[in-house]
Amino acid sequence: MKKIIKLRVNGEDYEILVEPYWTLLKVLRDVLGFTGPKEGCGIGECGACTVYIDDKPVKSCLVLGVEVNGANITTIEGLSQNKKISGIQKAFIDEGAVQCGFCTPGMVMAINALYTNVSDPGEDDIKEALKGHLCRCTGYETIVKAAKRAKEYYKR
Amino acid sequence: MEYKFIGKEFKRVDALSKLTGRARFLADIILPHMYYGIFLRASIAHGEILDIETEDAKNVEGVKAIVLGRDFPHNYGHLIKDRPIFAFDKVRYYGEAIGGVIAKTEEAARVAADKVKVSYKPLPIITHPKESLNNKEVIIREVSPTPDMVYRPVKGTNIFHYDVVKRGDVEKGFEEADIIVESEFNIAPINHVQIEPHGAIALWDEDGSLTVWSSTQAPFTVRYFLSDIFELPLNKVRVIAYYVGGGFGGKSDVGIEPMVALLAKSVPGHPVKVILSREEVFHGSFLRGNFWGRVKTGVKKDGKIVSEKVEFAMGGGGSGEFGGTVVDGAFKSAVGPYEIENVHAVGYGVYTNLPPTGAFRGYGHPETHWMIERQRDIIARKLGIDPVVLRKKNILKPGSINIIGQKIEEHNGNLEKCLDLVVEELDWPNNIGHIDKKNKKAYGKGFALLQKSPVMPTNAASSAILKLNDDGTVNLTVGTQEIGQGIDTALTQIAAEALGISPEKIKLVPYRDTDLYPYEWQTVASRGVWSVGNAIIMAADEVKHKMRKVAKEIFSVDEEDIVVEDGLVFPQGEKEKAITYKDLAIGYTLPEGSGIGGPIVGAGYFIPEGLVYPDPETGQGNSAAEWTFGAQGVEIEVDLITGKVKILKAVTAIDAGTIINPENARGQVVGAMAMALSIAQREAIVISKEGKIRNDSLTDYKISTIRDVPSEYKVFFVETEEETGPFGARSLAEHGMVAMAPALANALYNALGVEFFKLPITFEDIALAIDEKKIV
Structure with a gap:
């Protein structure tokens, strides 16, 4: 039985009809067209689908759409505002931390969330924040560098 | 040579769209009136299909069609034609x-x-x-050789292909040797684990034409196979590909596209979409096959290798079509980057009851190097000489002849320098290994050498089109795919250099479409920069030639007196009269108003000229282009209680010719090192007695996380310019994979005194070895 839910996504309000078994990831991607969050495994192993529910990073493949009725969601598409990209996005470009780009949205969301909680994260904080995020291209070197580099942008 | 844009910092052209979620991948595509497909998969690893009951399934609401292998019993392929779209007679893997x-x-x-x-x-x-090589009772697939078959199956066995190298006389060589060293090696099967699962969408139009959207490294090869299977002219098959979320070879062979196209054929007018689940990526795509090999080496006391016999077999899975060429790649590097007078190498591809083997970054080279670079250290130990000295006595240098009979030239690169850089970084031979009993730790250093050339058909071709826009900017289209390696960025720089305008003025049009973009064989073998780069230079020459033709009319001089330089066009010695690309882009307007010339488009192509098929009996012949040489090393710390290995430093020195984009090149080498160490330390497809893959999830099949990778990476580029490469560049994207595993095992010996012969070398293996040797 489909249900009507309300979601605020990246500042816009939506009222949509969803199956109770649809994940938030499916709702965002297939119903609302926010394809920035990626599905790498569908069971919370890879981190590519990370979004914020009320500012908290969550793997959206592990949450049902109906569970978050009324929630405020931010996806990677909502991270750049007024055509300005966030500090971690800038730092990813600076450090050459993008390769295939499939894990990138999840990595970016996780690091940006880290900076909202910790102003001066150390290497261990970064690794802790990214331990549930898999990348097969980079060997993580440039991602860690970007996470550190982002500090200069968040300070301002 | 000095370049304006080559070797300079230039940020990835695809970075911003990938960072903002705008970049498009296959799964993001939703089309009107689209249906969804799910594959039916075998629940046993080997058996005849007796009956398939579909009535209950057909009655499920929303079901549009059920398609079975027996509805279209067809084996496709180009080399052996042994790959069913859907299994129809029997199933050959779980x-x-x-x-x-x-x-x-x-x-x-x-x-x-x-x-x-x-x-x-x-x-x-x-x-x-x-087991498969020696088994004549259980024949997984009956294949009889036919004249049009490229592979060489052996009737009555599971061998679907083999290659041979013969130089000199190995038996005579063994007689002359002072010592003989024999070793046997194994490697477990592994999966690519691209974070993006495989997927495809297919749509049949009422006019019989087929469009397929796919996450593929090889849109033109997909088109070729679809046209062959469904008997369609190539211009009735269109393949569209967006960014590939990781390929590593696993999206270059054609697997999912014919399956989805066959499903969609039953519902014309409706696109059918299939995205594999993560489990299906493990048992329903491609693997790097398991590998067994034996090496026998005859060596003089001074370390000169006089004879080497290599035998190996690669598990090919249930179909050999895409695995046999991996054997073709491996055999050319069967003894690694060494000059040896007497060599006999035989490599087999054999059927197994596992998913089919396909391309995997390194293409047979990590496998042969695993054996050879372990063997080199073992030999050095037996002779009591430094492994650096042993290698230097035998490595390929300018003037050396490799095992397929090619003479190594100066421009092929400087392997010795790569070796020197790595051992210097490791501070070799100081402190190469010791046990710290007090702190229950052991430390070791190890290194290994590598070589690889692109494994490709002798006629693997590329092309490129440069189109000038009215404002002097340029659109570049190519058929090679952006799979994360940064090809779009490197090719933009090459076009900029060739045209003499800044890379910001060039748009390499993202995504690929076989109807609109020029031909490319495949995006594999690290050959994109080399092959497509050359095609771009030719296209730029055509652009410049067309501009000269118009400019000679404008300036009333001979064509050869027109200079095209830095975005300006002018008569020799009269730069003040210069006009720009913008003035010529869509035709020039003379002062009185009449137009000359026209919109300027340049097309270029490249084919690796002069390559020939290897001699079938000896493997000799010019069958490999642009070798890349390198050396790799590691420094490790072993926890003597848990067996856990920490990689303190991972080093690569590679002679990849001119480096087009240093940041992205380093990214490729570092990424490959990390991937190779992940594979060497923790990756293995675990198979049950019944032939089922037991670890078909990312929880059970572990790849390195951010906490498991080396603490430090060092990369050195030696830049010996490649004669055949664009601005002196050659291949580098796979090479960081090739010698990491033997470097790690060599370091483990130096740390613990234990010889490992199989991959992976898990922490458990190490802990057991420590226990057995009573090290603690």
Whole structure:
């Protein structure tokens, strides 16, 4: 039985009809067209689908759409505002931390969330924040560098 | 040489779209009136299909069609034609697709798929290549050689292909040797684990034309196979590809596209979409096959290798079509980057009851180097000489002849310098290994050498089109794919250099479409920069030639007196009269108003000229282009209680010719090192007695996380300019994979005094070895 839910996504309000078994990831991607969050495994192993529910990073493949009725969601598409990209996005470009780009949205969301909680994260904080995020291209070197580099942008 | 844009910092052209979620991948595509497909997969690893019961499934609401292998019993391929679209006579591995369900929703398709009942007559299974090589009772696939077959199957066996190298006389060489060293090696099967699962969408139009959207490294090869299978002219098959979320070879062979196209054929007018689940990526795509090999080496006391015999078998899975060429790649590097007078190498591709083997970053080279670079250290130890000295006595240098009979030239690169850089970084031979009993730790250093050339057909071609826009900017289209390696960025720089305008003025049009973009064989073998780069230079020459032709009219001088330089066009010695590309882009308007010339487009192509098929009996012949040489090393710390290995430093020195984009090149080498160490330390497909893959999830099949990778990476580029490469560049994207595993095992010996002969070398293996040797 489909249900009507309300979601605020990246500042816009939506009222949509969803199956109770649809994940938030499916709702965002297939119903609302926010394809920035990626599905790498569908069971919370890879981190590519990370979004914020009320500012908290969550793997959206592990949450049902109906569970978050009324929630405020931010996806990677909502991270750049007024055509300005966030500090971690800038730092990813600076450090050459993008390769295939499939894990990138999840990595970016996780690091940006880290900076909202910790102003001066150390290497261990970064690794802790990214331990549930898999990348097969980079060997993580440039991602860690970007996470550190982002500090200069968040300070301002 | 000095370049304006080559070797300079230039940020990835695809970075911003990938960072903002705008970049498009296959799964992001939703088309009107689209249906969803789910594959039916075999529940046993080997057996005849007796009956398939679909009535209950058909009655599920929303189901549109059920397609079975027996509806279209067809084996496709180009080299041996042994790959069914869906299995129809028997299944040869657990999870092999035997058909599919199409429904209005994914859920309906899944519910229906669960209701399909299949009965089998089970057959005995074989999963190890050595066992398959010697087994004549359990024949997984009967193949008889035919004249049009490129592979060489052996009738009555599981061998679907083999290669031979013969130089000199190995037996005579062994007689002359002072010592003989024999070793046997094994490697477990592994999966690519691209974070993006495989997927495709297919749509048949009422006019019989087929469009396929796919996450593929090889849109033109997909088009070729679809046209061949469905008997369509190539211009009735269109393949569209967006960014590939990781390929590593696993999206270059054609697997999912014919399956989805066959499903969609039953519902013309409706696109059918299939995205593999993560489990299906493990048992329903491609693997790097398991590997067994034996090496016998004859050496003089001074370290000169006089004779080497290599025998290996690669598990090919249930179909050999895409695996046999991996053997073709491996055999050319069967003894690594060494000059040896007497060599006999035989490599076999054998059927096994596992998913088919396909391309995997390194293409047979990590496998042969695993054996050879372990063997070199073992030999050095037996002779009591430094492994650096042993290698230097035998490595390929300018003037050396490699095992396929090619003479190494100066421009092929400087392997010795790579070796020197790595051992210097490791501070070799100081402190190469010791045990710290007090702190329950051991430390070791190890290194290994590598070589690789692109494994490709002798005629693997590329092309490129440069189109000038009215404002002097340029659109570049190519058929090679952006799979994360940064090809779009490197090619933009090459076009900029060739045209003499800044890379910001050039747009390499993202995504690929076989109807609109020029031909490319495949995006594999690290050959994109080299092959497509050359095509771009030719296209730029055509652009410049066309501009000269118009400019000679404008300036009333001979064509050869027109200079095209830095975006300006002018008569020799009269730069003040210069006009710009913008003035000529769509035709020039003379002062009186009449137009000359026209819109300028330049097309270029490249084919590796002069390559020939290897001699079938000896493997000799100019069958490999642009070798890249390198050296790799590691420094490790071993926890003597848990066996856990920490990589303190991972080093690569590679002579990849001119480096087009240093940041992205380093990214490729570092990424490859990390991937190779992940594979060497923790990756193995675990197979049950029944032939089922037991670890088909990212929880059970572990790849390195951010906490498991080396603490420090060092990369050195030696830049000996490649004569055949664009601005002196050659291949580098796979090479960081090739010698890391033997470097790690060599370091483990130096740390613990234990010889490892199989991959992976897990922490458990190490802890058991420590226990057995009573090290603690």
